[in-house]
Amino acid sequence: MIQIAVIGYGTVGSGVVEVIGRNHDEISKKAGEEIYVKYILDLRDFPGDPYEDRVIHDVAAIMEDPEIKIICETMGGIRPAYDFTKQALLQGKSVCTSNKELVATHGPELIRIATENKCNYLFEASVGGGIPIIRPLNYSLTAEKIDSIVGILNGTTNFILSKMETEGADFAEVLKEAQDNGFAERNPEADVEGHDACRKIAILSSLMTGKNVRYEDIYTEGITGITAVDFRYAKSMDMTIKLLAVSVMLADRLYAYVAPFMIGRDHPLYFVHDVFNAVYVHGNMLGDSMYYGRGAGKLPTASAVVSDVVDCARHLGKTIMCFWDSENVQLAPVDERIGRFFVRVAASAGVSKRAAERFGDITVISPQAEDEFAFLCGPVSEAEFAAKAAGLDGLISRIRLN
Amino acid sequence: MIQIAVIGYGTVGSGVVEVIGRNHDEISKKAGEEIYVKYILDLRDFPGDPYEDRVIHDVAAIMEDPEIKIICETMGGIRPAYDFTKQALLQGKSVCTSNKELVATHGPELIRIATENKCNYLFEASVGGGIPIIRPLNYSLTAEKIDSIVGILNGTTNFILSKMETEGADFAEVLKEAQDNGFAERNPEADVEGHDACRKIAILSSLMTGKNVRYEDIYTEGITGITAVDFRYAKSMDMTIKLLAVSVMLADRLYAYVAPFMIGRDHPLYFVHDVFNAVYVHGNMLGDSMYYGRGAGKLPTASAVVSDVVDCARHLGKTIMCFWDSENVQLAPVDERIGRFFVRVAASAGVSKRAAERFGDITVISPQAEDEFAFLCGPVSEAEFAAKAAGLDGLISRIRLN
Numbered sequence: 001m002i003q004i005a006v007i008g009y010g011t012v013g014s015g016v017v018e019v020i021g022r023n024h025d026e027i028s029k030k031a032g033e034e035i036y037v038k039y040i041l042d043l044r045d046f047p048g049d050p051y052e053d054r055v056i057h058d059v060a061a062i063m064e065d066p067e068i069k070i071i072c073e074t075m076g077g078i079r080p081a082y083d084f085t086k087q088a089l090l091q092g093k094s095v096c097t098s099n100k101e102l103v104a105t106h107g108p109e110l111i112r113i114a115t116e117n118k119c120n121y122l123f124e125a126s127v128g129g130g131i132p133i134i135r136p137l138n139y140s141l142t143a144e145k146i147d148s149i150v151g152i153l154n155g156t157t158n159f160i161l162s163k164m165e166t167e168g169a170d171f172a173e174v175l176k177e178a179q180d181n182g183f184a185e186r187n188p189e190a191d192v193e194g195h196d197a198c199r200k201i202a203i204l205s206s207l208m209t210g211k212n213v214r215y216e217d218i219y220t221e222g223i224t225g226i227t228a229v230d231f232r233y234a235k236s237m238d239m240t241i242k243l244l245a246v247s248v249m250l251a252d253r254l255y256a257y258v259a260p261f262m263i264g265r266d267h268p269l270y271f272v273h274d275v276f277n278a279v280y281v282h283g284n285m286l287g288d289s290m291y292y293g294r295g296a297g298k299l300p301t302a303s304a305v306v307s308d309v310v311d312c313a314r315h316l317g318k319t320i321m322c323f324w325d326s327e328n329v330q331l332a333p334v335d336e337r338i339g340r341f342f343v344r345v346a347a348s349a350g351v352s353k354r355a356a357e358r359f360g361d362i363t364v365i366s367p368q369a370e371d372e373f374a375f376l377c378g379p380v381s382e383a384e385f386a387a388k389a390a391g392l393d394g395l396i397s398r399i400r401l402n
Numbered sequence: 403m404i405q406i407a408v409i410g411y412g413t414v415g416s417g418v419v420e421v422i423g424r425n426h427d428e429i430s431k432k433a434g435e436e437i438y439v440k441y442i443l444d445l446r447d448f449p450g451d452p453y454e455d456r457v458i459h460d461v462a463a464i465m466e467d468p469e470i471k472i473i474c475e476t477m478g479g480i481r482p483a484y485d486f487t488k489q490a491l492l493q494g495k496s497v498c499t500s501n502k503e504l505v506a507t508h509g510p511e512l513i514r515i516a517t518e519n520k521c522n523y524l525f526e527a528s529v530g531g532g533i534p535i536i537r538p539l540n541y542s543l544t545a546e547k548i549d550s551i552v553g554i555l556n557g558t559t560n561f562i563l564s565k566m567e568t569e570g571a572d573f574a575e576v577l578k579e580a581q582d583n584g585f586a587e588r589n590p591e592a593d594v595e596g597h598d599a600c601r602k603i604a605i606l607s608s609l610m611t612g613k614n615v616r617y618e619d620i621y622t623e624g625i626t627g628i629t630a631v632d633f634r635y636a637k638s639m640d641m642t643i644k645l646l647a648v649s650v651m652l653a654d655r656l657y658a659y660v661a662p663f664m665i666g667r668d669h670p671l672y673f674v675h676d677v678f679n680a681v682y683v684h685g686n687m688l689g690d691s692m693y694y695g696r697g698a699g700k701l702p703t704a705s706a707v708v709s710d711v712v713d714c715a716r717h718l719g720k721t722i723m724c725f726w727d728s729e730n731v732q733l734a735p736v737d738e739r740i741g742r743f744f745v746r747v748a749a750s751a752g753v754s755k756r757a758a759e760r761f762g763d764i765t766v767i768s769p770q771a772e773d774e775f776a777f778l779c780g781p782v783s784e785a786e787f788a789a790k791a792a793g794l795d796g797l798i799s800r801i802r803l804n
Contacts, residue, residue: 019545019687029612030544032723124542130688132542139541140526140534142432143421143708210431268694271673285421285705286532289695292670293688303687306545314723321434321716 001034002313005062007084008075009042009055012098012125015302016072017051020309027306031313035306038068063087070312072305073097082106089113089121094316096308098125098301104199104215107206108326115319122308122320127153127200130300131293132307133279137207138322144283146208148248150402153200155275155296156184156191157223157243161260162273165240170228183275193222194243194258201245204279205256208247210323213256219334221259230399232368233342239264241399242272253332262342263402340378340401341385346394347371358388376401403436404715407464409486410477411444411457414500414527417704418474419453422711429708433715437708440470465489472714474707475499484508491515491523496718498710500527500703506601506617509608510728517721524710524722529555529602532702533695534709535681539609540724546685548610550650552804555602557677557698558586558593559625559645563662564675567642572630585677595624596645596660603647606681607658610649612725615658621736623661632801634770635744641666643801644674655734664744665804742780742803743787748796749773760790778803 006013017037020027028034039062040054049055059080062068071088073095075081081102085095090113097103103110103123114121124134128151137146152158156178163174175192178184190196202215223243234241239262247256263270268290272278277295282288294300311320342365345351351373356362359377367374378385378401389395408415419439422429430436441464442456451457461482464470473490475497477483483504487497492515499505505512505525516523526536530553539548554560558580565576577594580586592598604617625645636643641664649658665672670692674680679697684690696702713722744767747753753775758764761779769776780787780803791797 023545023547023687026547027545029725030723131691132538135542136534136538139713140537140709141705142712143425143429143705145425145428268673271670283705285425285701287696287699287702289533289693291691291693293691297689299687300689303543303545303685307542310544311541321432323431 001036002031002069003036003038003067004070004072004309005039005041005068006037006072006074007041007059007062008073009040009044009046010074011298012301012305013040013072013074015298016074016305019299019302019306027310031310033313035309035313038065059084063091068093069316070094070096070309072309073099074305075099076101078102078105085110085121086113089117089119092117092119094119094122094312096122096305096312098305100126100196100199100203104202107203108212108324111322111324112326118317118319120312120315120320122311123203124308125301125304127203128277128279128291128293129155129295129297130303131277131279131291131295132304133204133291134207136291137204137281141281141283141286144285146281146283148282149201149204149208149246149279150269151201151204151245151279152242152269152272152277153197153245153279153295154191154243155277156188157197158272158277159183159275160192161223161226161241161243164226164228165231168228168231171224171226192224194220197243197245197258201247201256201258205247205254205329206324209254209329211325211327211329213247213254213329213331217331219257219259223260225397226260226399229369230397233344233365233374234262236366236368237262240270242269244269244402250332254329255332255334255337257334257337259400261400261402267402335381335383337382338379339382340376341380341398342374342376342401343389343398344372344374344396345392346396347373348394355392358392372396403438404433404471405438405440405469406472406474406711407441407443407470408439408474408476409443409461409464410475411442411446411448412476413700414703414707415442415474415476417700418476418707421701421704421708429712433712435715437711437715440467461486465493470495471718472496472498472711474711475501476707477501478503480504480507487512487523488515491519491521494519494521496521496524496714498524498707498714500707502528502598502601502605506604509605510614510726513724513726514728520719520721522714522717522722524713525605526710527703527706529605530679530681530693530695531557531697531699532705533679533681533693533697534706535606535693536609538693539606543683543685543688546687548683548685550684551603551606551610551648551681552671553603553606553647553681554644554671554674554679555599555647555681555697556593556645557679558590559599560674560679561585561677562594563625563628563643563645566628566630567633570630570633573626573628594626596622599645599647599660603649603658603660607649607656607731608726611656611731613727613729613731615649615656615731615733619733621659621661625662627799628662631771632799635746635767635776636664638768638770639664642672644671646671646804652734656731657734657736657739659736659739661802663802663804669804737783737785739784740781741784742778743782743800744776744778744803745791745800746774746776746798747794748798749775750796757794760794774798
């Protein structure tokens with residue numbers, strides 16, 4: 001029997017306990033031994049909960065118990081999760097986490113401590129919820145030079161954008177509906193401003209390069225500026241709008257950014273709707289591959305945490321290889337990214353001529369709102385586009401094209 | 403340095419050598435040691451080949467060389483691959499293979515021999531080419547009860563069906579084109595009759611159940627009967643036709659079959675075109691997930707073989723857990739499968755009434771060919787459908803609905 005502790009008995013933590021309970025036999029078989037939840041750490045009590053008797057309030061009981069070999073950290077946030085994780089790893093206890101913020105911020109240090117103490121710090125659940133993506137990158141695509149990762153990594157924003165597309169509604173309206181239905185947080189900033197996706201692509205970029213990609217260095221733009229009219233334009237071009245998290249290696253320089261993009265039907269991510277997530281990976285031998293599934297939710301995320309527990313159980317006393325050094329990657333400035341843009345400006349005499357003068361070859365798009373002129377331009381660098389767009393009278397908005 | 407041998411220097415075997423050469427540094431890093439191809443076994447000589455000096459004709463040199471720890475079996479077919487594999491495993495040499503026929507036929511025995519000899523028999527490349535699917539099933543979805551797997555597992559048939567859809571052409575015509583372009587074999591039976599997909603779903607079903615699913619027990623129907631008119635009907639219903647390989651657990655009984663199905667836009671497999679493959683997996687906690695990519699081709703398949711080599715290198719002297727017992731699974735009779743059907747019959751007076759009398763509630767579909775009557779019926783068991791359809795005058799064809 002392998003005894004474990006769950007720290008943080010919120011949505012994911014209670015999911016972990018539920019998954020271990022409901023799939024007890026399968027999990028024990030896969031782990032090679034029975035997995036038993038000995039402690040659940042939380043500040044609160046849970047009277048009436050079937051696991052009420054396992055709930056404790058002092059982390060010391062876990063840290064001091066030599067029988068505890070594996071800890072599930074499902075608290076979220078940096079503190080005190082960071083301290084607990086470090087303390088556990090220093091004692092040779094493996095930690096499995098869904099905490100993307102902590103992984104993105106202290107990943108290399110915690111992985112190093114795990115290695116030094118012959119245990120593991122695993123984080124399958126930190127990206128893509130239940131979609132296996134960390135393990136495929138670390139264990140499966142080992143014969144590849146991975147040169148790009150493009151993901152829809154946030155369920156809330158994908159749900160909102162899908163709703164805006166199908167209902168023709170505006171952002172604020174759909175956000176409110178999503179909040180009322182529990183698909184978006186009361187404070188939605190981390191999702192809708194792209195911060196959540198940013199942390200996740202930082203983790204994937206680090207695994208792709210084997211070095212550390214700081215999330216603070218990643219250009220991040222959310223979806224709050226996207227409107228129903230933008231979707232009408234997208235539809236008229238047989239495209240849709242998705243919040244993409246991108247990490248791409250071009251001429252040995254890494255570009256990483258999060259932003260809404262228009263994408264066409266020829267892209268597999270076009271078809272990723274609602275709360276689903278997908279990660280599109282390109283390797284130099286394999287070409288394209290994609291990993292798709294529920295990117296959030298109690299049980300899917302918990303299932304990923306438990307798959308890490310199984311992996312730790314199979315490797316007690318041994319560190320599984322993971323390449324994520326502390327050396328920071330110098331990202332290419334996003335200003336130098338080359339791409340195409342969709343642009344809306346206020347209609348006025350000669351606007352077409354002025355746009356063409358600035359951007360060269362433009363493709364005019366039929367207006368989907370009164371008194372507007374819309375066009376596609378590029379390829380052009382972000383910096384050049386910004387400079388030229390700044391001088392364009394009546395600029396309404398611009399969206400990047402994939 | 404870890405020395406390996408490649409047996410069979412055809413498409414995949416030469417791909418393995420190429421991948422190891424081109425991604426040498428990445429692979430050595432991931433494996434923890436340099437991977438060196440010491441021998442290439444083939445009946446032929448390869449004058450002028452950069453690896454000409456490694457080519458040998460006698461397998462004994464490999465078997466008797468204690469430095470060889472890992473063998474890539476890329477010969478295909480049962481004999482002599484089976485004998486070579488067994489001999490290698492008995493000597494504690496791990497074997498990585500792309501040989502789906504051998505894996506489907508002798509998988510449990512070879513896995514057992516590997517376990518007994520503290521080495522590994524790995525077969526990531528046997529299903530889905532370069533798509534990581536075996537490892538996700540064995541290492542990632544370990545907290546799940548997997549209750550269904552639905553795959554597009556054959557690139558040739560998916561290419562043919564995609565072409566038939568976009569060009570409105572008939573099967574024979576597209577097959578010829580595919581053969582001329584090298585996308586289909588001169589003898590295409592293994593692909594177009596579904597045998598290849600059958601072996602692959604047998605492997606996936608075995609991993610799903612942990613027991614042995616015999617490919618001979620799987621009901622298999624190919625795509626040779628699918629016509630351009632069928633695609634016109636599919637299109638009129640906003641559907642397409644795909645060769646699906648299915649393994650689904652219903653009330654503790656496993657149904658497994660390969661057949662063309664009509665599927666709608668709401669199914670992620672709808673969007674899997676051309677030579678791409680995808681595997682759609684449902685687990686009781688995670689819900690749906692999908693793995694998508696190039697299901698065939700020299701480098702993608704070779705990349706999967708090499709990922710197995712890396713895994714073997716990381717686990718020298720230790721067997722990686724794999725659950726595939728020799729106990730045969732008793733499949734539920736396909737006759738008892740319940741589903742819906744699309745049916746075409748010759749138009750005649752009262753045909754609508756007769757169809758409704760037999761099948762109950764039917765949905766009439768606008769005819770897409772002269773003198774035809776078409777409808778959807780079910781849910782109904784395969785046996786009941788077959789009995790009723792047999793008595794229906796002028797039956798032209800039927801296709802299952804997903």
